Amino acid sequence: MIAYNEALELIKNEIEKLTLYKEEVDLLDSVNRILAEDVIADVDMPPFDNSAMDGYAIKFSKRKSWNIIGEVSAGNFSSFSIKEEDAVLITTGSKIPQSADTVVPVEDVVVEGKNLLLKGKTFLKKGINIRLKGNDISKGRIALNKYTKIDSKTIAVLASCGKEKVKVFPKLKAAILATGDELVPITKIPSGDKIRTSNTYAIYAAVKEMNYSPLMLGFVKDNEEIIQQKIKAAFGMNINTLITTGGVSVGKYDFLKEIFEKEGVKEIFWKVNIKPGKPFYFGVYEKKAKKILVFGLPGNPVSALVNFYVFIKPAINNMFHQKHISSITAVLQCDLKKKDSKRHFLRGILYEENSEWKVTSGFSQSSGNLVEMSRANCLIEIEEERRNPLKGEKVKCILM
Amino acid sequence: MIAYNEALELIKNEIEKLTLYKEEVDLLDSVNRILAEDVIADVDMPPFDNSAMDGYAIKFSKRKSWNIIGEVSAGNFSSFSIKEEDAVLITTGSKIPQSADTVVPVEDVVVEGKNLLLKGKTFLKKGINIRLKGNDISKGRIALNKYTKIDSKTIAVLASCGKEKVKVFPKLKAAILATGDELVPITKIPSGDKIRTSNTYAIYAAVKEMNYSPLMLGFVKDNEEIIQQKIKAAFGMNINTLITTGGVSVGKYDFLKEIFEKEGVKEIFWKVNIKPGKPFYFGVYEKKAKKILVFGLPGNPVSALVNFYVFIKPAINNMFHQKHISSITAVLQCDLKKKDSKRHFLRGILYEENSEWKVTSGFSQSSGNLVEMSRANCLIEIEEERRNPLKGEKVKCILM
Numbered sequence: 001m002i003a004y005n006e007a008l009e010l011i012k013n014e015i016e017k018l019t020l021y022k023e024e025v026d027l028l029d030s031v032n033r034i035l036a037e038d039v040i041a042d043v044d045m046p047p048f049d050n051s052a053m054d055g056y057a058i059k060f061s062k063r064k065s066w067n068i069i070g071e072v073s074a075g076n077f078s079s080f081s082i083k084e085e086d087a088v089l090i091t092t093g094s095k096i097p098q099s100a101d102t103v104v105p106v107e108d109v110v111v112e113g114k115n116l117l118l119k120g121k122t123f124l125k126k127g128i129n130i131r132l133k134g135n136d137i138s139k140g141r142i143a144l145n146k147y148t149k150i151d152s153k154t155i156a157v158l159a160s161c162g163k164e165k166v167k168v169f170p171k172l173k174a175a176i177l178a179t180g181d182e183l184v185p186i187t188k189i190p191s192g193d194k195i196r197t198s199n200t201y202a203i204y205a206a207v208k209e210m211n212y213s214p215l216m217l218g219f220v221k222d223n224e225e226i227i228q229q230k231i232k233a234a235f236g237m238n239i240n241t242l243i244t245t246g247g248v249s250v251g252k253y254d255f256l257k258e259i260f261e262k263e264g265v266k267e268i269f270w271k272v273n274i275k276p277g278k279p280f281y282f283g284v285y286e287k288k289a290k291k292i293l294v295f296g297l298p299g300n301p302v303s304a305l306v307n308f309y310v311f312i313k314p315a316i317n318n319m320f321h322q323k324h325i326s327s328i329t330a331v332l333q334c335d336l337k338k339k340d341s342k343r344h345f346l347r348g349i350l351y352e353e354n355s356e357w358k359v360t361s362g363f364s365q366s367s368g369n370l371v372e373m374s375r376a377n378c379l380i381e382i383e384e385e386r387r388n389p390l391k392g393e394k395v396k397c398i399l400m
Numbered sequence: 401m402i403a404y405n406e407a408l409e410l411i412k413n414e415i416e417k418l419t420l421y422k423e424e425v426d427l428l429d430s431v432n433r434i435l436a437e438d439v440i441a442d443v444d445m446p447p448f449d450n451s452a453m454d455g456y457a458i459k460f461s462k463r464k465s466w467n468i469i470g471e472v473s474a475g476n477f478s479s480f481s482i483k484e485e486d487a488v489l490i491t492t493g494s495k496i497p498q499s500a501d502t503v504v505p506v507e508d509v510v511v512e513g514k515n516l517l518l519k520g521k522t523f524l525k526k527g528i529n530i531r532l533k534g535n536d537i538s539k540g541r542i543a544l545n546k547y548t549k550i551d552s553k554t555i556a557v558l559a560s561c562g563k564e565k566v567k568v569f570p571k572l573k574a575a576i577l578a579t580g581d582e583l584v585p586i587t588k589i590p591s592g593d594k595i596r597t598s599n600t601y602a603i604y605a606a607v608k609e610m611n612y613s614p615l616m617l618g619f620v621k622d623n624e625e626i627i628q629q630k631i632k633a634a635f636g637m638n639i640n641t642l643i644t645t646g647g648v649s650v651g652k653y654d655f656l657k658e659i660f661e662k663e664g665v666k667e668i669f670w671k672v673n674i675k676p677g678k679p680f681y682f683g684v685y686e687k688k689a690k691k692i693l694v695f696g697l698p699g700n701p702v703s704a705l706v707n708f709y710v711f712i713k714p715a716i717n718n719m720f721h722q723k724h725i726s727s728i729t730a731v732l733q734c735d736l737k738k739k740d741s742k743r744h745f746l747r748g749i750l751y752e753e754n755s756e757w758k759v760t761s762g763f764s765q766s767s768g769n770l771v772e773m774s775r776a777n778c779l780i781e782i783e784e785e786r787r788n789p790l791k792g793e794k795v796k797c798i799l800m
Contacts, residue, residue: 027586028616031605046768047590054649073651074699075581075622077593091651093582093700093768095593136769143771152606152708153774153800156701159586159598160770181475182493186427186559190447193477193495198559205431206552216428222475249454251473251491299474300493301556308552325777325799328728329755355729355794368446368493369536370560371543374553377725394755399725400553 001271003384004310004343007282010268011293011315014284018240018291018319022167027158030150032211033168034320039144039161044134049096053129056087056109056116057100060126064118068111072097087116096130103129147321169320172212174241175234176203178219179227180299181253198370199245199304203297206308207243210316215239222246222253231263235285235292242292243312246299248279256296257281265294272311273384275342276303276367280311302367306345309379309400327398328378330357336382336389343384347376350397359397376400401671403784404710404743407682410668411693411715414684418640418691418719422567427558430550432611433568434720439544439561444534449496453529456487456509456516457500460526464518468511472497487516496530503529547721569720572612574641575634576603578619579627580699581653598770599645599704603697606708607643610716615639622646622653631663635685635692642692643712646699648679656696657681665694672711673784675742676703676767680711702767706745709779709800727798728778730757736782736789743784747776750797759797776800 002010022036051057058066059082066087070080073091080088080097087104088097096103108122118124137143143157150158150168158166183197184190197219207214217234220226227247234242247256248270257270265283272280281296295312297304317326330350338344348361359380363372378397382389389395402410422436451457458466459482466487470480473491480488480497487504488497496503508522518524537543543557550558550568558566583597584590597619607614617634620626627647634642647656648670657670665683672680681696695712697704717726730750738744748761759780763772778797782789789795 027601028604031608041771043590045771047595048593050593050768052766052768054651071652073581073653074646075583075593076653091649093595131766131768135764135766137771144774148774150605151609152602152705153770153776155605156598156602156705156770157774159601160596160701162586162589162596164587181473183475186562187564189562190443193448193450193475195447195493196560196562198556201427201559202552202556204428205550205555208431209551249491251454252471253473253476301560305552305556325728325750325752327752328725329752350725352725352727352729364535366452366531366535368450368452368531370553370556371441371445371537374544374548374557376553 001273002269004272004274007269007272007280008311008314011282011311012318014268014293015315015319018293020169023170024165024167027155027164027166030158030166030168031155033150034322035144035146035148035150035166036169037167038142038146039158039163039166041137041139041141041143042162044139045136045160046131046133049133050131051090051092051094051096051103051129052131053103053105054091055103055105055129057082057090057097057103058087059084059099060102060124066116068114068116101130102126105129149322172241172316173215173239174207174212174243175215175217175237175239176200176207177217177230177234177242177244179222179244179246179256180219181222183219198301199297199299202301202305203243203245203308206305206313210313212316222255224255224259227255228259228262231259235263235287239292241295243295243297245297245304248281248296248298260294260296273342274310275340275344276300277307278342280307300367301370302373305373306379309398310345325399327396328357329394330359330397332389332391332393332395333358333360334362335391336361336380338382338386338388341384344382345379345398346382347373348378348380348397349376350378350399359395401673402669404672404674407669407672407680408711408714411682411711412718414668414693415715415719418693420569423570424565424567427555427564427566430558430566430568431555433550434722435544435546435548435550435566436569437567438542438546439558439563439566441537441539441541441543442562444539445536445560446531446533449533450531451490451492451494451496451503451529452531453503453505454491455503455505455529457482457490457497458487458502458504459484459499460502460524466516468514468516501530502526505529549722572641572716573615573639574607574612574643575615575617575637575639576600576607577617577630577634577642577644579622579644579646579656580619581622583619598701599697599699602701602705603643603645603708606705606713610713612716622655624655624659627655628659628662631659635663635687639692641695642685643695643697645697645704648681648696648698660694660696673742674710675740675744676700677707678742680707700767701770702773705773706779709798710745725799727796728757729794730759730797732789732791732793732795733758733760734762735791736761736780738782738786738788741784744782745779745798746782747773748778748780748797749776750778750799759795
């Protein structure tokens with residue numbers, strides 16, 4: 001059994017070794033993908049000096065009144081040569097006429113026919129309200145770094161850099177297989193000691209939420225031969241990741257570890273000192289140029305999903321250098337029980353109240369309780385050395 | 401000009417009146433959609449009393465040793481009748497044998513052949529480590545409410561409730577049109593006073609990030625006739641929302657407001673007391689059963705995107721009852737300038753340090769600076785009455 005941090009490092013190490021070829025996609029298809037190249041500004045941004053305001057372009061002097069000689073709007077530049085007594089109406093973003101050097105905002109002037117008068121107390125400064133060419137970024141500089149996530153903000157930069165097509169990392173492809181004699185399809189009413197399969201759906205959704213490609217292999221009974229066939233078939237597929245649930249504990253039907261070994265998977269570790277989800281397995285399958293990460297999650301639905309959140313998700317985010325806000329420190333609103341030296345991940349409800357983050361945890365924390373889990377919005381992480389954290393203490397909450 | 405809060409309320413009112421028919425999708429296709437029905441548990445969860453631990457099922461007494469008479473694993477129930485001296489090996493989640501009432505965890509026992517011995521100081525309590533039938537939820541109760549977002553946690557509940565197909569709300573369909581004489585396609589190098597079109601890409605991505613359906617109409621020059629044709633055509637499409645950029649200010653090429661009126665759009669408001677994005681327009685087009693929300697964003701790329709984040713996104717989230725964590729209060733790390741009575745939305749970088757949220761804002765805040773905006777992760781909201789907030793003061797940061 002190894003510690004959580006060690007396990008996470010081992011996964012990160014292996015996941016970083018995956019070879020990911022770049023693919024090129026149309027800009028509109030790149031939303032939510034990760035940039036696989038540095039993108040250079042091929043023009044200055046803005047490409048010309050322009051007005052930061054709706055106002056009047058003038059040549060700075062001590063004057064307080066001007067003659068309006070014309071108008072410039074975005075995309076409708078006229079070549080004015082402005083003298084000290086002239087002013088040109090200009091809209092935000094429009095190119096500054098030659099020899100103008102200052103923009104007086106509309107709020108600060110009174111217009112009377114062709115006369116423009118500065119309002120009483122207005123103080124003008126030379127050069128105000130002009131956005132200089134290249135102020136946002138100069139031509140030739142890096143506008144967006146490799147590993148940037150393409151979203152509404154960054155796609156605007158890509159468009160401005162003329163990137164009709166962008167190089168992005170391919171989506172990780174993860175096959176998902178559940179095992180367990182207790183499982184029945186969701187279309188059946190479970191009887192006796194059976195339950196409906198839910199893990200495959202949960203992990204499928206977890207992979208899809210990260211914008212990767214899940215491949216649903218369904219579930220199989222705890223039959224060594226059948227499981228082995230399924231695993232062998234999965235390794236023949238075009239995937240980077242295989243995620244299984246069940247069969248990694250120590251019961252007489254826990255065949256997965258053995259089957260992985262038979263199929264040539266190199267075990268990196270098995271069992272981590274955490275709760276829930278202790279029997280977590282991680283290995284690597286390699287054959288020629290092919291490399292598949294193998295994650296064996298426990299069969300218990302809450303444990304399986306917690307394992308995904310605390311091992312697989314951070315490791316993938318790390319691989320793609322994604323650093324979003326993923327946790328919030330909050331003040332416990334109730335005492336929590338923790339008597340052992342494991343790292344615990346407890347379901348909680350996190351909220352901000354009077355500028356302070358608080359977290360409650362009224363749940364039974366039973367690792368089978370999916371409805372309870374569905375009502376939580378975070379995992380409260382309690383480190384190994386910590387015992388029974390009390391109301392009022394601070395805890396780290398992983399958003400989910 | 402109206403206040404921000406008033407504008408937001410007016411949009412919410414109209415957006416709530418949209419008629420959204422439910423659609424039924426396969427469970428696997430429901431990820432990231434919003435549930436349009438309450439989902440009832442059609443079975444107890446768990447469906448039977450089961451073990452919360454790997455351990456031994458016993459009939460509680462004062463004994464400290466037992467004979468192991470068999471084994472139960474998940475999905476492999478055997479009908480044992482347990483006497484006081486008997487114990488049955490049981491794995492987590494497995495059905496508790498008849499007449500057993502307590503599970504002793506594996507950690508608390510020593511096994512010697514068929515003999516099971518309780519470890520020295522272990523204190524047993526009747527009933528421990530058993531998850532009772534219906535403990536998570538009882539049959540007939542609501543497991544998930546309408547408006548729940550379907551994610552990895554909630555899909556597991558849907559699977560457990562046997563929902564092979566689920567009723568979800570349809571995706572909002574938003575057509576996006578940019579206007580402006582200054583715009584050139586992204587494939588061109590802009591010259592003179594032109595810039596590349598970026599708004600359509602940004603708004604397209606913003607709609608897609610929310611998991612709605614964007615429809616790209618591209619951009620047109622500031623030509624009244626052409627814009628009118630485009631708007632008329634858009635109203636003929638199967639959309640709920642039209643989002644335009646540009647043409648809503650007060651320049652001589654700002655035709656949009658007039659065209660909307662000609663085409664029968666009822667103006668709800670125009671101009672909001674905020675910065676950036678003041679000339680924001682909102683109206684409603686209705687014809688027979690058809691209702692289309694019309695959002696006229698300013699042409700300035702930063703203003704357009706800020707308008708989307710502070711008006712359209714919260715209104716849609718409100719309509720679908722989505723209450724994720726969307727803002728964090730943080731301590732300003734620098735002074736900010738704000739001299740007017742508008743509500744400001746400034747680009748900032750938010751981070752947690754020593755359990756405290758902090759926000760910096762080293763940006764020029766020029767509303768044209770897209771590269772700067774792409775490096776921000778929040779909008780710092782400064783209310784109308786507030787002036788020049790100082791380093792050390794608390795501010796609301798909207799995540800983006």
